[in-house]
Amino acid sequence: MLDVEVCKKARLSRDPRFDGKFFIAVKTTGIYCRTTCPVHPPKEENVQYFVSALSAAQAGFRPCLRCRPDSAPGSAPWKGVGATLDRAIALIDQGALQDGTLPQLACRLGVSDRYVRKLFNQYLGVSPKKYALYQQCLFAKKLLHQTRLPITEVALASGFDSIRRFNDCFKSQLQFTPTQMRQQQKKANSNIVLELYYRPPFNWQHMQQFLAKRLIEGLEWTTPQSYGRTFQWHGSQGKFTAVHSPEKHCFNVEIDIDELKSLKPVVNNIRRILDLDADLLQIENDLTRALPNEFKLVPGLRLPGIWSLFEAGIRAILGQQVSVQAAKNLVAQLVHTLGQPKDTGYYFPTPEATADSDLEFLKMPNARRQTLRRFAEYCCLADSAEQPDEWLDIKGIGPWTVAYAKMRGQSDPDIFLASDLGVIKALKTQRKFLETQLSPWRSYLTFQLWSQL
Known part of the structure; x- marks a missing residue:
């Protein structure tokens, strides 16, 4: 919990960097608010601070209908x-x-x-x-x-x-x-369009360029302001488009889904792949303290996620020892050949469809094709497919593949791709540092190094 004096200064300044880190309950009204609530600030003697919206609600306060504390970005x-x-x-x-x-x-x-x-x-x-x-x-x-x-x-x-x-x-x-x-309610959308908030800074330009460079036509789409894709989730199917709204520190996300019961976990997964819950100021402060003084961080770099762990594993295997463009071409061939077609594009291939194919259409060494099939078969049969460290038992899958899948398929914040060729190249221009001292934010360091290429 933050110091009371810090909370007082933060609420009076309405600094968005504190949004979601604590909540303000007003004893005279029985309402709790975000730090960015636009109402006239109450007197300090009428204020009580809570570390979460949940703790404020459990204390008997109800959420403000103006600032909507349920929309505050999650705080670790x-x-x-x-x-x-x-x-x-x-x-x-x-x-x-x-x-x-x-x-x-x-x-x-x-x-x-x-x-x-x-x-x-x-x-x-x-x-x-x-x-x-x-x-x-x-x-x-x-x-x-x-x-x-x-x-x-x-x-x-x-x-x-x-x-x-x-x-x-x-x-x-x-x-x-x-x-x-x-x-x-004053105004509502006829479709499912939700505002998903984050705590600044957010370097959307960098994330958009990263995603665009690896974009698979028919599966994903992007513009300078947006990113979208098709998805499958436990039997449901749909698509979403997230449009960046920097002035509001949020994404306006339009979702089309065939099973409403899956909407909440789908929204949470969208938050994950856009890395909306990261506290970048804290992460960058920790990295700055542990890195040499001449290492200049690019502000606001986040972790662009991949929709599922299986898809991340497939992309990692196809990306072994090849360029980004070559890996993208292989993934596109897989999607366009085995992916379930829809009116405007494709869904990513299922483990079953991948395991049942001989994959001869992929122009790559046969050993790599067999690795892909063994991985798909493993994901068809094993509940432990959710545990990437166990993939090392599959012939053809090594530490780099597992680490990449964890970093982008699970959004693990503490992955350092020391054996990645891009990371090795970037490190040649940097003073030596102990990467273990950068835990638990080594995934962000990996992206910082990639940004220097």
């Missing part, structure tokens, strides 16, 4: 300090407790469900289920604010199976009903 500090808690939060945000139980979640984490409950109570002050329900309600609030979806469809998209359960949870968590929330 309040998510806890342990890797297990971070991963549990990520899985819950992806719908793990909507589709499964707490013991199943604990099994995926490799711990007991009792330990998971202990972590949530210790660091967040609530149970895992309460955390999940609150996130569902905040997502429903976003849909009620920003779309014209009927309330029944909002409930489904937020992960609720019953309207009655949805109404009860929404009222208990946010202290007003979905109907009252919809009546407060």
